[in-house]
Structure formats: C-alpha cells, structure tokens
Amino acid sequence: MIKRLSIAICLLVVFAGAVWAQTPKNAVTSSTIAAEQDKKSLYARLGGYDAIALVVDDFITRLATDKRFEKFFTGFSDDSKKRLRQHILDQFCVAAGGPCAARDSEGHGTHTATTAAGDYVDHAPIFGIDRGPTSGIAPGAHVIAYRVCLEQGCFGSDSAAAVGQAISDGANVLNFSISGGRNPFTDPVELAFLDFYAAGGLANASAGNSGPGAATSDHAGPWENTVGANYPSRLYLTTLHLAASGGATADFTGSSITQPIASSTPVVMATAVSGHSTDATCTNAFSAGSVTGSSPVS
Secondary structure (H helix, E strand, O other): HHHHHHHOOOOOOOHHHHHHHHHHOOOOHHHHHHHHHHHHHHHOOOOOOHHHHHHHHHHHHHHHHHHHHOHHHHOOHHHHHHHHHHHHHHHHHHHOOOOOOOOOOOOOOHHHHHHHHHHOOOOEEEOOOOOOOOOOOOOOOOOOOOOOOOOOOOOOOHHHHHHHHHHHHOEEEEOOOOEEEEEEEHHHHHHHHHHHHHHHOOEEEEEOOOOOOOOOOOOOHHHHEEOOOEEEEOEEEEEEEEOOOOOOOEEEEEEOOOOOOEEEEEEEHHHHOHOOOOOOOOOOOOOOOOOOEEEEOO
C-alpha cells in the first residue's frame, strides 16, 4: 500500500513538472488572471452596468412585491421606479469605482441622442403601430454622452465642464437640449459654447418651449446654432369621434401615437374623477382603476 502510494505521488510530481515545463513564459495562468482582476475596480469585476442593472432590477421588484414593503410602493409610478433604479445604480457606480455610464433614467438624453445620431432602421413600431423607416440626422456619427442633469437639476457649472471636456475629446458638434442662455455674454454655458466654436466646433442648442412672442428664445449666442421645434415630413394623425346621447356627433383630427380603442367608451372630465377636482390638466396620475373603461379629458 505504501509502495503504491509513493508511486502515485511520484507520478503526480512528474506530471506537474511536465506541465510546468511546457508552459511558456508569457502564458496566462490562473495567478496572472487573479492579479489582473485585482487591478480592476469592483464595478468592472461585477460585470459593469448591464450586469449590475439586472441585480438592481431584481432587487426593486422584490421590494415592491414584498408584503413588508409594498405599502411604501403604493402609488409609486413606473417613472418613480425608474428614478429609484437609476439613483441606486449611480450611487453604486460611484462607490464601486465605475466608470459610470451616462445612461439617463428619464429617457430625455437617449431621445435627443437618437434624434441627432440614431441609426437607420426599416421599421419603428410605437405602441404596436409600425411607423416605417427612420433615422437620426447623422446616423453615421460617433456619440459621446455627457451627463450633466441629476436629481437636483441641471447646473450651469456641470454643463460648462461638459463642453470643456467635449473640446478635450475632439468633438465636432454638440447637441444641447437644455434651456437657458438668454444672456449669452454672461452665461457660463454660452461662453463655453464660444470656446467650443473657437476650437472649431458648432453647438446646436434648443430654442426652448416659450414663445411665440419677442425675445422668448433660449440660447441667444451668435456663435451657436439655435434650433426651434418644427414639423417633420410625416405626421402621426388620428381621428377622435365623439357621439352624444342625443345623436349629435363631432370628429377631430390631431396628432397621436396610441392604439385606437376597439369600442366606444364614456367621456369623463378629469375634474370629475375622485381626488382630481382641482386637477383640470391631469397633472397628477390617476389612482389605479379610477378611470378604467372611460376616456378622461381635461
């Protein structure tokens, strides 16, 4: 027994020695992989944004459906859940060493980025209705996203810093869909756009949501391109048909991207819904089930 054991140990040592002898000097071993992993941040070792986001999504779902915590999620809208999700991801990113993603919880940054440089697609279904082919203005462009708006709003200092970073990164065009800049000679963001122009770039900024009166446009700097809203070459229209109990009817055509309803439903004034007597413009979300089977209007 002792003899067999000694032979087995001898064979094991010879085998290990043979393997070691055949390993080239620059081979990747388990020890070198572990060393490289140690150099990475915790954020990277956990798989980055997408991997961590899956864990956060599962965490929020478990909280929202747990009997002990469901009372805290009563009336919690999907938008609020998205904000909570992004807040957790942001805080985890900073604590775990990043690099942090520029993804946005509200979708505004994603919306403007795809408008500027979204890739061409043959079909763009919205709520189940195919709207046909579409693309951004410059589908072949490379995009760098700088996040400047967080929970407390959009600070000019962050925007100006982002423009400075864009200059350092060699960006050619800026898409800035944030209001402000009516006093371009004193506004820090407008002056940052001037630096961007001097560096050979062009800033494209939104004209805002005011107007049409005089001096209501945002971003008045002569060194930038200020863009107002316009109609595209195609419109998404639908017809609203109303019928009164006395037999009178009326049809109205306007913009809409939602699916048509299969059958008629009663029209209810928003102020007639419980808890919304002073909410004529539907500013607040209706409670679950309060308008089921009806069409509220403001």
